[in-house]
Amino acid sequence: MEPLLTVKDLSVSFNTTDGTVYAVNNISFDLYPGETLALVGESGCGKSVTTMSLLGLIPKISGNNMSGTAVFNDGVSKKDLLKMSEEGIRKVRGGQIGFVFQDPLNSLNPVMTIGQQIAEPLMEHLKIDKNEAERRTIELLERVHIPDAADRIRIYPHELSGGMRQRVMIAIAISCSPKILIADEPTTALDVTIQAQIVDLIENLSKELNLSVIWITHDLSVVAGLADRVLVMYAGTGIEIAQVDELYDYPSHPYTRGLLGALPNPDMESSKRLISIPGSPPDIYTAPYSCVFASRCKFAFDLCHKELPKLVELGNNHQAACFIAEQLRSEYV
Amino acid sequence: MSNENNKTLIEVQDLKVHFYLKASGFFNRKRQAVKAVDGVTFDVRENETFGLVGESGCGKSTTGRGILQLIRPTAGSVRFENIELTKLGKEAIRCMRPKMQMIFQDSYDSLNPRHPIGRIISDPLVIHGIARRGSAELKERVSELMNMVCLNPGYVNRFPHEFSGGQRQRIGVARALALNPKFIVCDESISALDVSIQAQIVNLLQELQEQFGLSYLFIAHDLNMVRFISNRVAVMYIGKIMEMADRQTLFKSPLHPYTKSLISAAPTPNPKFERNRQRIILSGEVPSATNPPKGCVFNTRCPIAFERCSQEIPEYREVAPQHFVACHAV
Numbered sequence: 001m002e003p004l005l006t007v008k009d010l011s012v013s014f015n016t017t018d019g020t021v022y023a024v025n026n027i028s029f030d031l032y033p034g035e036t037l038a039l040v041g042e043s044g045c046g047k048s049v050t051t052m053s054l055l056g057l058i059p060k061i062s063g064n065n066m067s068g069t070a071v072f073n074d075g076v077s078k079k080d081l082l083k084m085s086e087e088g089i090r091k092v093r094g095g096q097i098g099f100v101f102q103d104p105l106n107s108l109n110p111v112m113t114i115g116q117q118i119a120e121p122l123m124e125h126l127k128i129d130k131n132e133a134e135r136r137t138i139e140l141l142e143r144v145h146i147p148d149a150a151d152r153i154r155i156y157p158h159e160l161s162g163g164m165r166q167r168v169m170i171a172i173a174i175s176c177s178p179k180i181l182i183a184d185e186p187t188t189a190l191d192v193t194i195q196a197q198i199v200d201l202i203e204n205l206s207k208e209l210n211l212s213v214i215w216i217t218h219d220l221s222v223v224a225g226l227a228d229r230v231l232v233m234y235a236g237t238g239i240e241i242a243q244v245d246e247l248y249d250y251p252s253h254p255y256t257r258g259l260l261g262a263l264p265n266p267d268m269e270s271s272k273r274l275i276s277i278p279g280s281p282p283d284i285y286t287a288p289y290s291c292v293f294a295s296r297c298k299f300a301f302d303l304c305h306k307e308l309p310k311l312v313e314l315g316n317n318h319q320a321a322c323f324i325a326e327q328l329r330s331e332y333v
Numbered sequence: 334m335s336n337e338n339n340k341t342l343i344e345v346q347d348l349k350v351h352f353y354l355k356a357s358g359f360f361n362r363k364r365q366a367v368k369a370v371d372g373v374t375f376d377v378r379e380n381e382t383f384g385l386v387g388e389s390g391c392g393k394s395t396t397g398r399g400i401l402q403l404i405r406p407t408a409g410s411v412r413f414e415n416i417e418l419t420k421l422g423k424e425a426i427r428c429m430r431p432k433m434q435m436i437f438q439d440s441y442d443s444l445n446p447r448h449p450i451g452r453i454i455s456d457p458l459v460i461h462g463i464a465r466r467g468s469a470e471l472k473e474r475v476s477e478l479m480n481m482v483c484l485n486p487g488y489v490n491r492f493p494h495e496f497s498g499g500q501r502q503r504i505g506v507a508r509a510l511a512l513n514p515k516f517i518v519c520d521e522s523i524s525a526l527d528v529s530i531q532a533q534i535v536n537l538l539q540e541l542q543e544q545f546g547l548s549y550l551f552i553a554h555d556l557n558m559v560r561f562i563s564n565r566v567a568v569m570y571i572g573k574i575m576e577m578a579d580r581q582t583l584f585k586s587p588l589h590p591y592t593k594s595l596i597s598a599a600p601t602p603n604p605k606f607e608r609n610r611q612r613i614i615l616s617g618e619v620p621s622a623t624n625p626p627k628g629c630v631f632n633t634r635c636p637i638a639f640e641r642c643s644q645e646i647p648e649y650r651e652v653a654p655q656h657f658v659a660c661h662a663v
Contacts, residue, residue: 025503042527042528042529043527044591056394061377074474093552118647120572161618163618164618173588191388191389191554191619192388192554192556192595192598192599193388193594193595193615194388195598195612196597196598196612196614196615198611200614209431211660218527218528219600220528220602221557221599221600221601222600224600224601224602224603224604224606224607225600225607225608225610226605226607227604244604245406245604245605248602248604249604259528259529260602261532262528262529262531262532263528263557263602264557264558264561264562265533265557265601265602266584266601268561268606273536273539274532274536275532276529276530276532276533276535277529277532277533277534278533280497280530281527289377326375
């Protein structure tokens with residue numbers, strides 16, 4: 001099967017008054033049709049910048065540097081999202097690629113009714129008239145399980161709860177039948193029971209519409225049940241990628257192990273200690289020249305401080321960027 | 334850690350904290366009450382971590398503040414080592430404060446940005462007259478506290494913004510420890526931190542508990558973390574406790590439908606388990622505390638609600654030793 005999206009060596013850096021911030025460094029991944037890929041990492045690891053660059057939301061001004069390719073294959077033609085013109089990317093963004101962000105209150109326009117906001121991309125991308133757009137808007141609201149959809153199109157975002165707002169965002173995201181849905185921490189700001197509702201909704205929609213989903217999160221628990229593959233990021237670098245079962249069963253990068261160890265297991269006795277990772281993530285004012293995790297890694301040796309480890313194939317399509325990844329993986333077998 | 338024979342440190346009886354909204358209109362003098370906490374009863378034992386979970390707005394933080402008398406309760410009693418706190422005046426409460434402290438969620442808002450951290454940590458000692466500002470004794474105590482929470486004492490003159498989130502939370506812990514308290518309310522103290530840093534702070538809290546025999550009221554919405562750190566857990570919903578039991582019982586054999594759905598909604602880092610588990614997904618959202626449902630507050634979302642649930646408030650009763658539930662169906 002051909003991938004829908006092929007990201008290769010994506011790097012993004014920003015020149016600031018404090019120096020250059022190397023936000024994303026040589027990230028590569030494929031996204032296949034119908035697949036859910038999770039990007040996991042802690043704050044500041046570059047997961048949001050990665051997807052913003054795919055959506056053309058990083059302004060192309062001097063000081064913002066972007067390199068690499070992101071080839072989107074919509075079945076008709078192949079195009080590089082990073083090299084497209086502003087006009088071109090507008091046709092894709094919100095059309096073939098839908099997106100949902102963490103904070104729906106900041107993502108929705110407070111002075112437009114939710115009906116207007118859902119109808120806007122419909123009229124823009126599908127070139128349909130107002131009445132048809134309204135009919136589809138009601139359909140979409142029903143699809144994301146908002147009760148009394150026909151009346152709700154006239155209300156404003158502040159009249160809705162957090163969970164309902166997120167449903168509106170999802171309705172906008174799927175309005176133009178996208179091929180890819182980018183969900184950037186869509187449930188982080190929500191309560192547990194509402195989080196379960198939203199996860200359930202996105203999972204069902206992705207099955208019904210055969211969507212490929214890029215799910216960004218900091219929480220390895222949330223994506224355990226819904227991702228097909230997981231890419232773990234640290235300090236702007238992709239450090240491990242594998243099928244979901246393989247990754248959770250045989251984490252082969254010390255950072256992934258640390259992340260999993262930091263989560264309490266339901267059956268864990270509280271007399272035990274969580275495995276914490278000492279220190280905090282590095283600042284990213286230098287381009288990585290050695291392993292980005294070395295300063296916090298308990299396995300680190302000379303080489304780790306000198307050379308940048310590349311992703312190595314460990315079998316089973318499992319790759320990790322660590323000099324001793326093979327050894328770490330075999331310890332688990 | 335603790336066991337059932339430990340002495341009771343804090344006894345909360347039928348605690349109520351109501352807030353009154355402004356009356357709307359001149360003739361309508363009846364003020365509407367928000368029953369943020371509406372009759373909760375539990376106790377915290379010595380050397381115990383008592384977990385309080387619930388969704389946002391359920392009154393768990395207000396309960397914590399009500400216990401510390403940061404908000405004076407509307408009704409009910411809070412006894413700390415058999416002293417009735419709700420009856421004490423302002424000065425008397427101040428004398429009790431050294432024994433009960435709080436660690437807040439947002440370490441940025443709870444540390445004064447204009448004060449170096451040495452000042453922040455030493456303030457409680459100075460205010461309670463334990464040491465004079467500038468004395469050698471105070472300096473020594475501050476570096477001791479900083480060592481305790483694994484902060485380099487050399488950073489004593491730095492300001493809060495120079496630290497990372499995890500380090501700032503350590504400063505908050507050091508300040509709470511300054512007066513050798515017996516009881517600390519941890520109000521979502523780790524929620525704002527990254528996963529790897531969360532584990533550091535949780536480990537620190539547990540080490541300090543063992544070292545000093547502290548009791549914690551651990552308020553959080555992350556069920557897995559509460560399950561890990563607590564000895565006993567209470568589940569709150571719209572100002573009321575729905576269920577309380579020791580952590581094994583509560584998580585392994587929950588009785589209240591709300592507890593069941595909360596547990597089934599909390600994801601675990603286990604792909605095989607997650608794919609096959611049956612989630613109880615609650616419909617709708619948490620009703621407002623201004624206008625809570627009649628009868629059982631959970632009846633509007635409860636999958637097993639029947640007629641009686643919307644008419645009669647279920648009694649909070651002990652169904653098995655040390656296992657309390659408020660539900661008609663149990």
